[in-house]
Amino acid sequence: MxxxxxxxxxxxxxxxxxxxxxxxxxxxxxxxxxxxxxxxxxxPRLTLYRKTLRYLHLNPTAPAARHRTFSNxxxxxxxYFLAAGLALHVFTKNGxxxxxxxxxxxLPTIASFGDWLLISKTYRHGRNCHVGDVVSFRHPVNTGSxxxxxxxxxxxxxxxxxxxxxxxxxxxxxxxxxxxxVGDDLKWSQDSRMYGPLPLAxxxxxxxxxxxxxxxxxxxxxxxxRDAVIEDGDVD
Amino acid sequence: MSxxxxxxxxxxxxxxxxxxxxxxxxxxxxxxxxxxxxxSAIVGxxxxxxxxxxxxxxxxxxxxxxxxxxxxxxxxxxxxVLFGIPSRPEDTAVKRVIAVExxxxxxxxxxxxxxxxxxNGPDVHESRSWDAWEGRAKVPPGHVWVEGDNWRxxxxxxxxxxxxxxxxxxKAVCVVRPVKRFGLRPWEQYKSxxxxxxxxxxxxxxxxxxxxMGP
Numbered sequence: 001m002x003x004x005x006x007x008x009x010x011x012x013x014x015x016x017x018x019x020x021x022x023x024x025x026x027x028x029x030x031x032x033x034x035x036x037x038x039x040x041x042x043x044p045r046l047t048l049y050r051k052t053l054r055y056l057h058l059n060p061t062a063p064a065a066r067h068r069t070f071s072n073x074x075x076x077x078x079x080y081f082l083a084a085g086l087a088l089h090v091f092t093k094n095g096x097x098x099x100x101x102x103x104x105x106x107l108p109t110i111a112s113f114g115d116w117l118l119i120s121k122t123y124r125h126g127r128n129c130h131v132g133d134v135v136s137f138r139h140p141v142n143t144g145s146x147x148x149x150x151x152x153x154x155x156x157x158x159x160x161x162x163x164x165x166x167x168x169x170x171x172x173x174x175x176x177x178x179x180x181x182v183g184d185d186l187k188w189s190q191d192s193r194m195y196g197p198l199p200l201a202x203x204x205x206x207x208x209x210x211x212x213x214x215x216x217x218x219x220x221x222x223x224x225x226r227d228a229v230i231e232d233g234d235v236d
Numbered sequence: 237m238s239x240x241x242x243x244x245x246x247x248x249x250x251x252x253x254x255x256x257x258x259x260x261x262x263x264x265x266x267x268x269x270x271x272x273x274x275x276s277a278i279v280g281x282x283x284x285x286x287x288x289x290x291x292x293x294x295x296x297x298x299x300x301x302x303x304x305x306x307x308x309x310x311x312x313x314x315x316x317v318l319f320g321i322p323s324r325p326e327d328t329a330v331k332r333v334i335a336v337e338x339x340x341x342x343x344x345x346x347x348x349x350x351x352x353x354x355x356n357g358p359d360v361h362e363s364r365s366w367d368a369w370e371g372r373a374k375v376p377p378g379h380v381w382v383e384g385d386n387w388r389x390x391x392x393x394x395x396x397x398x399x400x401x402x403x404x405x406x407k408a409v410c411v412v413r414p415v416k417r418f419g420l421r422p423w424e425q426y427k428s429x430x431x432x433x434x435x436x437x438x439x440x441x442x443x444x445x446x447x448x449m450g451p
């Protein structure tokens with residue numbers, strides 16, 4: 001344990017290579033990466049305890065310095081690149097992710113093209129989801145496609161099975177573990193009115209904000225339900 | 237106290253290696269588990285005696301390796317799949333795929349839902365929806381029909397109907413534990429007795445009609 005010397009230098013820092021002199025011949029006696037035995041050890045043989053400490057790099061002596069070679073730089077780059085990649089994967093799986101939306105089924109809430117949606121993965125599998133939330137889910141029929149719609153009924157709720165003022169006005173009760181999703185643009189949306197209740201296991205997250213232009217701040221999405229209105233807007 | 241802090245400072249390189257090593261391990265294990273390979277146990281009796289044959293007697297269950305890459309594609313009859321349960325969003329189940337979209341399952345009367353799984357037990361409310369199929373269940377587009385190998389103790393598509401193919405999380409690769417069954421694929425020896433009528437008409441046209449309407 002060093003009590004009087006300054007702490008060992010950072011082994012990952014590079015030392016400048018002195019190119020003016022010829023490389024010294026490597027001493028055959030000592031391998032370059034093994035630290036020298038501390039001279040205060042009473043016996044010449046290392047105990048198993050000290051060998052374990054050295055193997056785990058828990059000994060106080062610094063290993064040999066690293067030179068700034070291309071392969072060392074590449075190794076550093078790969079190390080940080082992989083670490084960032086893994087951290088990003090954990091974050092997008094369990095935290096937040098951005099997705100691009102296209103389609104006219106959620107007008108006027110989400111534009112038909114060019115909107116980026118901030119999806120919170122903490123609401124996956126329908127945890128803490130309520131009626132009126134806009135959720136993203138894996139499509140139950142088009143395997144592999146992800147869709148975004150609004151929940152109008154959770155498990156146990158009674159919902160209108162078809163569009164208002166069309167059909168017979170049949171109401172269905174949403175079964176356990178499912179939800180009923182409907183797009184905001186009732187005329188042009190394919191949703192639970194066509195494919196039935198959506199299993200909550202397919203829900204990947206809740207859309208909390210949308211980013212329509214890169215020069216504007218993201219805006220929070222309107223949650224909750226409103227009465228249906230007939231709007232003759234341009235589909236842009 | 238300051239001696240302890242100085243000792244910790246002296247060992248900071250070792251501490252850093254331990255912390256960063258465990259973060260690397262957790263991150264890599266999580267990445268592999270989410271995208272490629274998962275190992276999980278079969279704790280229910282619905283696939284006995286093919287898988288976990290002693291789970292009710294001794295509690296010893298089989299641990300399987302699951303291939304999670306592109307699990308929803310190329311699902312075939314006979315595959316053992318891990319999927320999310322429609323009625324319980326946080327849980328997963330393991331069953332065998334009997335029919336894919338467009339095919340018609342001739343329902344096996346032994347598998348009619350009954351209370352307590354006995355052959356002549358009283359009805360439960362899923363029995364009425366089973367009866368409503370009148371012996372033939374056509375699997376809609378994008379869905380699969382799954383059944384457990386143990387017809388006496390399995391809650392599968394006979395109870396809840398065909399499940400969406402997007403719910404499938406992984407396909408079975410091989411048994412991992414117990415070690416004497418390592419690498420085996422015991423589900424391949426089992427041949428399901430449920431009859432299936434193959435699709436006569438291509439049901440991609442149904443999905444294409446759906447696609448043409450737009451998202």
